[in-house]
Amino acid sequence: MAGREEMGRGPCPCGGGEIVVTRCTPDHGWPSNNVWWECELNCERCQKEFTIFSESDDPRPKVVRRTDFEEHKRREDAWHLKRQSIMETDRVTAVIQQLASRLEQEKP
Numbered sequence: 001m002a003g004r005e006e007m008g009r010g011p012c013p014c015g016g017g018e019i020v021v022t023r024c025t026p027d028h029g030w031p032s033n034n035v036w037w038e039c040e041l042n043c044e045r046c047q048k049e050f051t052i053f054s055e056s057d058d059p060r061p062k063v064v065r066r067t068d069f070e071e072h073k074r075r076e077d078a079w080h081l082k083r084q085s086i087m088e089t090d091r092v093t094a095v096i097q098q099l100a101s102r103l104e105q106e107k108p
């Protein structure tokens, strides 16, 4: 069976429910870095306001306000779009350079 170890529980932000954090490991016995965390927010009221969020460089889940999470996501999307637009600019620049050197070769 897969290893599931409860790492902690505590009151939710409003105090009406609780947060349970579970550390999960694969079901084989040998040591592995493949560990993930599950976080449950057992509170209807807080589920509306908060969400569980794990950063890619830190597998430990965090409880964040939905509004903050949306804002983070919006900025991340903007960052990806910006990166993409720079990539496209580079591509356009490369094409223009190719065209320029070709025109240079075809000069009489």
Ligand SMILES: [Zn+2]
Pocket (backbone or CB within 6 Å): 012, 013, 014, 015, 016, 017, 018, 043, 044, 045, 046, 047
């Ligand atoms: Zn709550």
